[in-house]
Amino acid sequence: MIAYIKGILTYIQDDSVVVDVGGVGYELICANPFGFQSSLNTEVKINTYHHVREDLQVLYGFKNQDxxxxxxxxxxxxxxxxxxxxxxxxxxxxxxxxxxxxxxxxxxxxxxxxxxxxxxxxxxxxxxxxxxxxxxxxxxEDTATTEGSPVSTKGLQEAQEALKALGYTDREIKMVVPKLQLEDSANTDEVIRKALALLMKN
Missing domain, CATH: 1.10.150.20 (5' to 3' exonuclease, C-terminal subdomain)
Known part of the structure; x- marks a missing residue:
């Protein structure tokens, strides 16, 4: 099995990234490809899962071991x-x-x-x-923390749906999701406002 890929991140697509290892481009399917945006054209080490079926072989890429x-x-x-x-x-x-x-x-x-x-x-x-x-x-043990995190995740999901309704593409939304995940806000409206600000910069 292939545990990780180490090479130059050469390309980011809607659902994958391409890493050049010694002249061979490995395509890794990712949940948030644009989370790797800051590493474009630099050396990266991406954790991978090699999914093998009778009719298919796919490499999935992840930002960390978790x-x-x-x-x-x-x-x-x-x-x-x-x-x-x-x-x-x-x-x-x-x-x-x-x-x-x-x-x-x-x-x-x-x-x-x-x-x-x-x-x-x-x-x-x-x-x-x-x-x-x-x-x-x-x-x-901290009720506020336990109750807060699920709301924050739900807020992110609702924000993504709202952005789609406003006409933004999956590609555009995926580019800002990694930054939105760093926001410490459970309020969907706040997340949407932040997302719109980021999208206007791109």
Whole structure:
């Protein structure tokens, strides 16, 4: 299996990045390709998961080991494939996501693309108690923190939908999502205003 790719980041596409390793371009499918924008034309080391099927071989790329670990666990859940796992990773706050599973908060989980009630219950059934040894959980002792993170993630998702309704393309939205994830705001309107400001700069 290919654990990581190290080379020059030469190209960023809507759903992938291309890394040149000794003259060979490796395409890595990513949840947020534009999260690598600041590393364009420089050497990068990207964690990868080599997905092999009888009729297909795909390399998935991740910004860190936590993203990769969560991806591998998600695709082990019945009903979630690589595309669904990437959809979750595209707007997830990992500690909040783990906390939601531990609290069996299926309402929070159904806020992610492609996750209905049945899939949310399956995620809880398959992953509860299996992520906390490797991934951080949102502060379970601090109620404000625990309650705040899911709202922030939901706000980001709602903001993305609002931007689509305003006519922005997936490519444009993906370019600002990494910066929006750094915003410490649970208010959807604030997230939208920040996103619009970023989009006007691009």
């Amino acid at each position: 993203e990769k670990y969560l991806f591998t666990k998600l695709i082990s859940v019945s009903g979630i494939g690589p595309k669904g796992a990437l959809g979750i990773l595209g707007s997830v706050d990992i500690p909040a996501f783990v906390a939601a599973i531990e609290k069996e908060d299926d309402k929070f989980l159904t806020g992610f693309p492609g996750v209905g009630k049945k899939t949310a219950r399956q995620i809880i059934l398959d992953l509860k108690g299996k992520l906390t040894t490797m991934l951080q959980v949102s502060g379970t």
